Amino acid sequence: MSVSAEEIFTKISDAAEGAFKDGWSAVKDYAPAEFKKMALQLESIAKNVAAYELDNSQGYSPATGKILFRMQRRATEAVLVAVTQLTLIAVEKALNAISKALKEAFGTALAAAL
Amino acid sequence: MKRLILVIGACALVSACGTIRLVSDYDEVIDKGVAEFTEKLGAHVKNMGELAGKPDGTYDATLKTYNELDSKLDTLIARASNSADGQECKLQADVLVKIKELLQSQSPPQLQQGTDATPATANACSSRLLVLVKQQLGDIREIHKTADKCGSLGISCLRPDTAETALAIATQSANAVAIVEKAKKTR
Numbered sequence: 001m002s003v004s005a006e007e008i009f010t011k012i013s014d015a016a017e018g019a020f021k022d023g024w025s026a027v028k029d030y031a032p033a034e035f036k037k038m039a040l041q042l043e044s045i046a047k048n049v050a051a052y053e054l055d056n057s058q059g060y061s062p063a064t065g066k067i068l069f070r071m072q073r074r075a076t077e078a079v080l081v082a083v084t085q086l087t088l089i090a091v092e093k094a095l096n097a098i099s100k101a102l103k104e105a106f107g108t109a110l111a112a113a114l
Numbered sequence: 115m116k117r118l119i120l121v122i123g124a125c126a127l128v129s130a131c132g133t134i135r136l137v138s139d140y141d142e143v144i145d146k147g148v149a150e151f152t153e154k155l156g157a158h159v160k161n162m163g164e165l166a167g168k169p170d171g172t173y174d175a176t177l178k179t180y181n182e183l184d185s186k187l188d189t190l191i192a193r194a195s196n197s198a199d200g201q202e203c204k205l206q207a208d209v210l211v212k213i214k215e216l217l218q219s220q221s222p223p224q225l226q227q228g229t230d231a232t233p234a235t236a237n238a239c240s241s242r243l244l245v246l247v248k249q250q251l252g253d254i255r256e257i258h259k260t261a262d263k264c265g266s267l268g269i270s271c272l273r274p275d276t277a278e279t280a281l282a283i284a285t286q287s288a289n290a291v292a293i294v295e296k297a298k299k300t301r
Contacts, residue, residue, distance in 0.1 A: 067257050
């Protein structure tokens with residue numbers, strides 16, 4: 001029984017592609033949705049500060065707007081750190097899928113050799 | 115002989131191919147703790163928005179709730195920090211550049227560049243995410259205590275519009291913790 005490099009390559013590629021797609025879809029779904037929220041929240045801060053300046057019973061003050069803007073910067077950092085973690089999880093899944101494919105391929109090679 | 119060398123090489127390679135861990139294990143305590151925190155913060159901020167201008171909606175009247183929420187986060191941060199084993203949260207170089215551009219002088223020293231990701235550095239990132247949630251709770255507290263004023267007497271409050279924006283932003287950070295834990299759970 002022989003082991004073909006082409007066969008191993010196909011197994012590894014298929015395993016990595018399947019695993020990475022699965023993990024990567026979490027990043028692709030999460031990141032754009034959060035960036036959209038950020039845009040809406042920043043727009044909301046600008047609108048509410050403008051409303052307050054026209055009528056101080058509406059919206060909120062520039063002082064509050066400044067703190068909310070700071071909050072949004074922190075949320076942006078949180079989203080970027082989360083995206084990095086989700087990417088690492090996707091990479092980890094792909095590496096483990098490759099490792100499993102290698103084990104299977106070399107398991108076959110060992111059986112053939114022995 | 116060639117075949118024997120191949121077999122020995124294959125054995126060494128396969129034995130080195132254990133399960134690879136770049137990110138720490140799922141932590142149920144952090145997952146559930148953040149969910150409880152988000153629920154309690156949501157209820158508190160919505161209540162404050164509705165009670166704005168009334169005695170029950172002042173900062174002094176709700177100080178205890180802030181302290182309870184803060185303590186809850188401290189417990190979760192301590193848990194994640196202990197598992198980080200003294201490591202820092204390491205990010206890809208381009209992501210770190212973007213964060214530093216965004217935060218400028220406020221860029222946290224706890225964030226470092228690195229490709230040597232390990233479960234300990236991942237735990238440091240979990241800790242960093244929780245610290246951000248805690249800082250945002252502090253921001254809401256600051257608005258409630260000093261920045262927002264209601265009524266002719268200018269009493270401390272959380273205006274309805276402030277409550278809505280602040281809750282949306284704070285939820286975004288809390289969700290960042292939750293989504294990472296969920297991804298760890300399902301890997």
